[in-house]
Amino acid sequence: MEVLAVLALFAAAIAAVTFFVARSYIRRHWRLMRGHVATKGLLAGLSFLAAGRERWSSRLTPEQLSRGSAARVRRRMWSAVEDAEVAVAHADTHDAPVAELPAVCRSLRAAADELNALLRHERRLPAHARPEAVRRQVADVIAASRDVQAAALQTAGDAAAPRVRSLVRQAGDEVQIVSAAVARLRSLDSH
Numbered sequence: 001m002e003v004l005a006v007l008a009l010f011a012a013a014i015a016a017v018t019f020f021v022a023r024s025y026i027r028r029h030w031r032l033m034r035g036h037v038a039t040k041g042l043l044a045g046l047s048f049l050a051a052g053r054e055r056w057s058s059r060l061t062p063e064q065l066s067r068g069s070a071a072r073v074r075r076r077m078w079s080a081v082e083d084a085e086v087a088v089a090h091a092d093t094h095d096a097p098v099a100e101l102p103a104v105c106r107s108l109r110a111a112a113d114e115l116n117a118l119l120r121h122e123r124r125l126p127a128h129a130r131p132e133a134v135r136r137q138v139a140d141v142i143a144a145s146r147d148v149q150a151a152a153l154q155t156a157g158d159a160a161a162p163r164v165r166s167l168v169r170q171a172g173d174e175v176q177i178v179s180a181a182v183a184r185l186r187s188l189d190s191h
Contacts, residue, residue, distance in 0.1 A: 091152040098152065098155060
């Protein structure tokens with residue numbers, strides 16, 4: 001038994017040293033490595049998987065997001081709450097009318113804290129003994145977070161619309177001015 005413990009510690013030490021040496025090597029030689037075909041392929045594959053995962057999870061309903069292991073459900077719930085908070089903060093910094101959305105975000109965070117604690121305690125229960133009420137509440141918090149996020153994005157978009165229209169109008173005016181100048185230069189060159 002002692003020999004196995006020593007071998008396990010030795011193997012763990014070798015793995016740790018190998019990890020740190022490889023990480024150091026990659027950091028030092030990243031400029032050369034990032035142009036390599038294998039590195040580009042690996043990064044493209046990881047990007048493709050991340051995009052697929054993001055696309056797949058955005059299709060799920062709040063009820064579907066509240067199913068699964070307690071750790072996964074907690075992560076999904078916190079992700080929804082944080083997305084709502086970020087959207088409201090973004091709208092607020094761009095002078096969009098957010099009304100009481102920041103207070104709603106604080107309430108969502110408080111509810112998520114409470115549900116987080118319940119889900120942590122639930123994880124030790126067998127699947128058939130888990131109370132459905134907690135999962136329904138998680139689904140409600142996720143749905144409310146999505147609603148808040150959508151409202152914040154809508155107000156931010158509405159607030160940005162006049163600036164975008166003005167910018168597009170200015171760009172069109174500049175394009176016309178440059179086109180007129182180029183036409184004038186061509187007419188002078190032809191004489």
